[in-house]
Amino acid sequence: MAACTKCGAELETPLVCGACGTLFAPEPEPTPFECLGLAATFDVDAALLRRRLLRASRLVHPDFHGASGEEARAAAERATASLNRAHALVADPAARADWLVRSLGGPAENEQRQMAQAFLMEVMEWNETLEAARESAPGSAARSGLPALEASLREQRESVLAELHRLLVPLPARGAPALAQARAQLNALRYLANSLTQIEALRLDSPSPR
């Protein structure tokens, strides 16, 4: 772990020194895991992640640099933006897996377009249900199947995440075949997430009776 260039203390995050409070603007930009002082892993300890976020935030947040001039304020803005972005990525399993696959030289999402025929048939069925629901009034028969579809999609989402966990923990070697398999799971996850978003939109947009 690097040391603070000003006071020599060990740095938990490259964005700020926990001992003397000096803000840094590291180049090139550190990875999301580095920003939070965590080793790159799919198996993130949620409680530890939150502790790291709060600890670093208390050091870098612009609220605590308001009285120290324009330059310090701008540095705090930058560091906090990096930290928040890092946290958003690490906290989200899909974004986290996507980042790990890419950083280990795995295929990008458009390089692994092949999806299992059976899965694609299933996606077409979801879309038909969604389309029919969209074209009918809230409370009608065409919408009665949505809760069941939602439950099924959530279940599938959980099993895809479990599969990702199996493929990415421990982290595979650079270029390992597991990365391509993880990418395929991530693509399936996108279909699932997309359909779940549409179900939520249908549920929220149904105007309630006055």
Added chain:
Amino acid sequence: MGFIELNVLNNAASNVALGIDLGTTNSLGARWKDGRPIVLHPEGGSGYVPSALHFGEQGGVIVGREARELALLDPAHTLFSIKRFMGRGLKDVESDARSVPCPLSETQNGVVQFEMRGRKFTPQELSALILMKVRDQACKALGGIEVTKVVITVPAYFDDSQRQATRDAARIAGLDVLRIVNEPTAASLAYGLDQRKQGKVAVYDLGGGTFDVSILSIEEGVFQVLSTNGDTHLGGDDFDRTLVEVAKKELAAVMRPSALEDRAFLQLLRLAAERCKIELSTDPEAYMHVSLPESGVQWRRKFTRHEFDALTAHLIERTLHSCRRALADAKLPPEQIDEVVLVGGSTRVPAVRARVEKLFGRKPHCELNPDEVVALGAAVQAHVLMGGTREVLLMDVTPLSLGIETMGGAVAKIIQRNSTIPCQATEGFTTYVDGQNGIDFHVVQGERELAADCRSLGRFKLKGIPALPAGMPRIAVRFHIDANGMLTVTAKEESTGTSARIEIQPMNGLSDGEVETMLNSAYRNAREDFDARRAADLRTEIGTMARATERGLSQAGPALDRETRRDVEEALAAAKKAAADTQLDAGALQKRRDELERATLPLAALLMDHVAKAALSGKRLDEV
């Protein structure tokens, strides 16, 4: 005039930062003192500054309570609810424009202007006048300390243009804005500190013109906003409007159509509707009165609370819809919310309380004054920003997704709504033509798929790109949403390392030059306003002195010698004449006032004597 604080060292002045709630209906200032936030009010006053402006014949503008009182006498020259126009263009404000008593126009950059008494005012300038009034009230309460540093609250759902307009208003008022903070977030700070609460909290904030809901997690000094939703065009004003519509429909039988649409008349209707609504919050039924003696219109209509609830049900439903969206974004079902905090005057409407309670399945928390809690929270934030404490960590979010218009008019989202701020995203751009040295892109804010349906933040022009074959330049454009929820855009050409220049054409915004001009004229007007205020105070004082003198003359007059009595009578007549003369300035009034004071000195002495004698002869003082 009294002060609540006297012994403050002059050098302490710069350490006072105000929290200001710049509201649609009322505005209020607060500060941190002795470990807690307090509302600032000059002794005897509430501190509330009604967000109302009256435009006088002589070109002066009166702000606050007096302006609201003048609205009844002169509705054609009084403006309310300026906040609904902040950061907006003419086409955005069509429904509000109907309740404005003056014509509206637009600047070149799409900023609404009110045309009053032959002058044009932007909402930014008018909000600046309100801010100056709040600042002056606070200064008075602080015993004359000058305050320039402020935290100003805005609705959480305000977009970039509306935030920018608020900041510009503060600059025009000569204030240094430490932070723009979201109203429900500010409320949660005041609530969380006051109650030492932990857990998941929903803040339901229904004000005069805007609605916000924020879902927060509060634990050990960390205030983290999980999601926010709202409607910057939904508030108590809309509740009033439902009553106005009923009145118009029924008055159509007795009034000409043109008279019904008269802007001043509509202003009167609005005020009558507001009164009726407020009564309905405490009484099961209330009357709305409209009286126009000159046209022989006397209208009185009973509204039951039941009828009012039916008229406004769709408005409340819109707020609940926002609540459901906020809950979905926070990934929390309603039953996991530990407390619902009500903020904003419109949460006094019983139906609002009942339906919020039903949605969340729990009684809302109503112990905090819904009109003060936002200003108090802003004062907490001001205290944090002045370096007062590190115990409070506030993590807020951006309410709307940020995107770039793509070919074909769709939106590519680069920052998702409810991202914790400050946040950033970098996008790569390149050229399509050899030697192309500029690139245009269009930045929008909103959740809709098409750029045309989102709010345009402006068209950005990248300039100074080195002449290279098409596709070669790599321009990294960095979008940063700061802790105020406001966007800054910077760009760098990566192959050569030169920073590209960005020109921004703001939509519905003021240019720096315009702000500068307004700042200068605001100073000039402040001087004029100060004089006008002094003149008004002097007129009141002369009135009081005249009444006392007349009473004195009737009691002790016969005891005065003829010459002294004549002096008093002459000075009295001159002072009364001066007070009635609206053309006289403060200087002339001061002279008449002083002359009256001098002339009445012998009378005062005589009266004292009289009182003393009366006391000695056994009479009680109040019998004298």
